[in-house]
Amino acid sequence: MNTSATAHFNIHYGDELTQNVSPLLHEVKHALDSLIETGKTSIIDLRSIPLAPGEEDKILQILGRGEVQAQLYALGQSEIFETQYTGVWIVTHYNDEKDIISRFIEVTTMPEILCSQTEDMMAAYSRLALYLADEQKINESPSEKSA
Amino acid sequence: MNNNEDKTLEEMTRDEKTHDERTLGETLRSQGISRRSFLKFCAATASMMAMSPAMIPKIARALEQARRPSVIWLSFQECTGCTESLTRSHAATIENLIFNTISLDYHHTLQAASGTAAEAAREAAMKENFGKYLLIVDGSIPLDNPGYSTIAGISNVDMLMETAAGAAAIIAVGTCASYGGIPHANPNPTGAVSVTDIIKDKPIINVPGCPPIPVVITGVLTQFLTFGSLPELDDIGRPMAFYGKSIHDRCYRRPFYDKGLFAETFDDEGAKKGWCLYKLGCKGPTTYNACATTKWNNGTSFPIESGHPCLGCSEPDFWDGGGFYKSISMPTENITKTVIYTAAGAAAAGVAIGAINRSRKNKAVASHSKTGIDDLSK
Numbered sequence: 001m002n003t004s005a006t007a008h009f010n011i012h013y014g015d016e017l018t019q020n021v022s023p024l025l026h027e028v029k030h031a032l033d034s035l036i037e038t039g040k041t042s043i044i045d046l047r048s049i050p051l052a053p054g055e056e057d058k059i060l061q062i063l064g065r066g067e068v069q070a071q072l073y074a075l076g077q078s079e080i081f082e083t084q085y086t087g088v089w090i091v092t093h094y095n096d097e098k099d100i101i102s103r104f105i106e107v108t109t110m111p112e113i114l115c116s117q118t119e120d121m122m123a124a125y126s127r128l129a130l131y132l133a134d135e136q137k138i139n140e141s142p143s144e145k146s147a
Numbered sequence: 148m149n150n151n152e153d154k155t156l157e158e159m160t161r162d163e164k165t166h167d168e169r170t171l172g173e174t175l176r177s178q179g180i181s182r183r184s185f186l187k188f189c190a191a192t193a194s195m196m197a198m199s200p201a202m203i204p205k206i207a208r209a210l211e212q213a214r215r216p217s218v219i220w221l222s223f224q225e226c227t228g229c230t231e232s233l234t235r236s237h238a239a240t241i242e243n244l245i246f247n248t249i250s251l252d253y254h255h256t257l258q259a260a261s262g263t264a265a266e267a268a269r270e271a272a273m274k275e276n277f278g279k280y281l282l283i284v285d286g287s288i289p290l291d292n293p294g295y296s297t298i299a300g301i302s303n304v305d306m307l308m309e310t311a312a313g314a315a316a317i318i319a320v321g322t323c324a325s326y327g328g329i330p331h332a333n334p335n336p337t338g339a340v341s342v343t344d345i346i347k348d349k350p351i352i353n354v355p356g357c358p359p360i361p362v363v364i365t366g367v368l369t370q371f372l373t374f375g376s377l378p379e380l381d382d383i384g385r386p387m388a389f390y391g392k393s394i395h396d397r398c399y400r401r402p403f404y405d406k407g408l409f410a411e412t413f414d415d416e417g418a419k420k421g422w423c424l425y426k427l428g429c430k431g432p433t434t435y436n437a438c439a440t441t442k443w444n445n446g447t448s449f450p451i452e453s454g455h456p457c458l459g460c461s462e463p464d465f466w467d468g469g470g471f472y473k474s475i476s477m478p479t480e481n482i483t484k485t486v487i488y489t490a491a492g493a494a495a496a497g498v499a500i501g502a503i504n505r506s507r508k509n510k511a512v513a514s515h516s517k518t519g520i521d522d523l524s525k
Contacts, residue, residue: 019402043200045193047440052399053452074184093187100446102194113190117182 021055025062031107032087041108056103063088063105070114076101080111171372172211185211192369195362195441198388206373213372217272217280219310220254223303224296224330224339225286229321230256232358233365249368252280255298266299273313281371282314284342287323287330291338307345316350316377317342318367325353325384326463333467343384350377353384357460360441363389383463385435394431394457397439400424413454424451428472430459 024044031042046056069081076095083090089106091113169177175185189207193200222230234257251257252272253265260268272280284307289295293302301309311317319342322328330339343351354363367386370378378386395401403409403423410417410424418427425432431439434457438449450457456472459465468475 043203045200047194050397050399050401050440052402072183072187074181074187078187091190093191102191104190104194104200113183113186117186119176119182123176 020049020051021058021062024049024059028063028085028088028105028107032085035087035107035109041106043107044105046103046105060090063090072113078113080114169215170211171213171215174215192366195366195437206369209373210369213375215250216372217276218249218251218283219269219272219280219314220251220257220283220285221298221303221306221310222254222256223284223286223288223307223324224337225321225323226329227256228358229285229324229364230254232356233361249281252276262299266301269310273310277313279315280313281368282310282317283320284317284324285320287327287339287341288345289330289337289339291336295337304345307342311346311349314349316352316371317346318364319343319351319353319355319384320364321359322355322357322460322463322465325355328357329466331464331466351384352377352380352386355385355390355461355463356436357458357465359461360389360437360443362441363437381435385461389437389441390435390461392435394434394436394439394451395429398431398451399439400451418454421454424454424456426474427456428470428474429456430462430465430468430475431457433475434459434462434465436461 027044031044034040034042046059051059064084066082066084066086069079072078072080076093077098078094079090079092081090082088087107087109089108089111091104091106091111092100093102095101172185186203186207189203189210190200192198193203193206198206220230250272253269255261255265258265258268286296286303288303288307290304293304296303298306319325323330323339324342327335327339327341327344330337331341341353343353352367354367356363363386366389367378370376370386370388378388381387381390395404398404400421400423403421404425408417408420408422409426410422411426412418413427418424423429429451431451438457439451442449442452458471459468462468
């Protein structure tokens with residue numbers, strides 16, 4: 001998806017057509033306050049809000065980039081980074097064609113998708129156990145032969 | 148080595164049934180799809196279905212436990228654009244995640260089998276999953292003469308009624324199946340009608356569009372798998388999540404409309420500045436669809452963003468709206484109303500329908516106008 005500032009049909013970066021940029025940033029501010037005071041996390045779906053070409057870029061520019069960024073490779077790439085406002089994360093999911101399929105502002109200490117998932121850990125445990133069992137069989141084989 | 152080499156046909160069939168009985172979560176894990184990938188899919192699904200992000204964990208829990216449903220897809224008077232929209236989607240991994248985990252037991256464009264074998268597959272799926280399978284229909288159904296459109300010698304209306312009998316729900320994909328579409332346009336030479344004109348005793352979801360946005364099709368499937376229920380529908384049977392707001396309401400050019408700034412031609416200053424296309428015939432104010440937010444070609448743009456007015460393709464009778472380039476504030480011709488057929492009466496109503504259609508054709512000819520150069524150069 002094209003996210004460059006000026007590429008959309010003569011709609012320019014500074015036009016602020018929908019006037020939704022400022023209210024959305026206020027929502028982020030309230031969500032951050034709620035995270036600090038109560039620990040409540042929030043997710044804002046950027047696709048659910050009418051934004052003119054260029055306005056999403058402006059939101060991203062204002063939030064900026066902070067200390068942490070991560071790449072996830074699962075059904076296409078995902079980019080997760082903390083903005084310059086600690087606790088405010090941008091999570092962008094891409095498909096295999098590198099098109100954006102969803103983009104969220106997550107106000108949290110750690111986006112859920114970065115955490116290791118129980119089901120994956122259980123599968124990982126089985127794989128590791130299988131590997132070690134195979135290794136043990138291979139190592140035992142010469143001694144069995146010699147015996 | 149082929150593991151099936153030493154198995155009997157009966158054993159292989161049993162294995163296949165075991166495969167079908169797995170939950171969606173088990174199926175995905177067996178395909179090597181991680182829980183993180185699944186969460187990503189659920190996040191994208193919640194976003195496209197306009198659900199609160201708070202629903203993501205609930206969607207994940209419900210989808211993981213869902214069973215692989217049997218789906219029968221019937222194509223009647225259609226152009227295959229709806230199937231193309233879904234199967235040619237660039238977002239292969241996401242849409243197909245759901246599309247590949249359904250058991251698509253009959254789709255005469257996609258399936259390898261043909262003729263008797265294909266019809267046997269449909270009959271077997273209907274018998275084995277009676278009352279539980281999903282029926283997807285694209286294309287309108289001709290009622291003037293059963294011979295206008297047949298599959299394996301079976302008329303469209305007969306096949307629809309036979310297959311609908313055991314369906315848990317029906318999804319009418321595309322404007323043709325939903326409202327008659329282009330075949331239904333004046334003078335409607337085949338007496339084309341929609342699924343809802345014929346079937347009255349089953350839950351029906353209309354997913355109109357010419358074609359519909361692919362994620363809307365998979366979104367509806369996901370909703371059914373997730374909650375085992377139909378999504379909330381508007382007064383003409385469309386899911387509110389996708390069709391709840393007009394193109395105009397969510398159009399990024401709306402502020403120009405509010406300020407009275409309009410493109411008057413396709414090459415004037417207004418057009419170059421990206422002003423509102425209302426005066427060039429944009430049907431955005433009367434068209435309900437998700438194009439303005441979900442967009443096309445994986446979120447690249449939608450017609451208005453490319454400088455063309457909305458045609459209103461997800462609305463009934465959009466083809467007869469008086470001209471694609473004629474502003475909706477201008478008087479339009481009378482559009483003949485959809486003739487309602489009941490399921491019980493459909494098969495036997497040929498004579499009456501013929502008379503109604505002749506009358507309708509006469510009216511349509513009288514009111515029909517073509518989009519001419521005057522409309523284009525307005």
